[in-house]
Amino acid sequence: NAGVTQTPKFQVLKTGQSMTLQCAQDMNHNSMYWYRQDPGMGLRLIYYSASEGTTDKGEVPNGYNVSRLNKREFSLRLESAAPSQTSVYFCASSEALGLGSETQYFGPGTRLLVL
Amino acid sequence: GENVEQHPSTLSVQEGDSAVIKCTYSDSASNYFPWYKQELGKGPQLIIDIRSNVGEKKDQRIAVTLNKTAKHFSLHITETQPEDSAVYFCAAQQTGANNLFFGTGTRLTVIP
Numbered sequence: 001n002a003g004v005t006q007t008p009k010f011q012v013l014k015t016g017q018s019m020t021l022q023c024a025q026d027m028n029h030n031s032m033y034w035y036r037q038d039p040g041m042g043l044r045l046i047y048y049s050a051s052e053g054t055t056d057k058g059e060v061p062n063g064y065n066v067s068r069l070n071k072r073e074f075s076l077r078l079e080s081a082a083p084s085q086t087s088v089y090f091c092a093s094s095e096a097l098g099l100g101s102e103t104q105y106f107g108p109g110t111r112l113l114v115l
Numbered sequence: 116g117e118n119v120e121q122h123p124s125t126l127s128v129q130e131g132d133s134a135v136i137k138c139t140y141s142d143s144a145s146n147y148f149p150w151y152k153q154e155l156g157k158g159p160q161l162i163i164d165i166r167s168n169v170g171e172k173k174d175q176r177i178a179v180t181l182n183k184t185a186k187h188f189s190l191h192i193t194e195t196q197p198e199d200s201a202v203y204f205c206a207a208q209q210t211g212a213n214n215l216f217f218g219t220g221t222r223l224t225v226i227p
Binding site for chain 2: 004031033040041042043044045048050056058059090102103104105106107108109
């Protein structure tokens, strides 16, 4: 049981390049999330997927797109990377959004540097 | 939306002493309050959580208290050990809502 896995671990991009961050969970969770973490700040929600087939914007969605490929996988895409997107990206999952099921489990993160 | 404030931003304690981290929240509808520990280069890991129907929860050396009236909650670590050194985040969420709102983190250093 690996929990939440993310690839790649590190990535360097040039401004304007695109890339996709991959996330998978093996806990049979319904809900999945993408966060970014910047120095001196807590984690901020980019997008989430409450269940397979649905996605919604979080607090900071501009410049990102997501795909819930199936119940296990949730990807985050940067179409045209900008230096402001330099950050550490975390994927998380939870059983559901309801009472008693909302605990989120996080992956190890992807460190992204945009030059 | 919810605003979570966390203090202090850094905390150093001697091994064996206690550490206390405090958080306040703004949205009275929030009813789920987890605490996460993040070690260097790793993702946050849940260490304890509390729901608004209880005032205190304890798990070995870790305890969390919640004051709904004042809208603040605290993490207490007793008998600290060097392996407790990490960044700790508090968070708040309303059940059924999508967003977990995080504090800005506390870097705890336990000095051997």
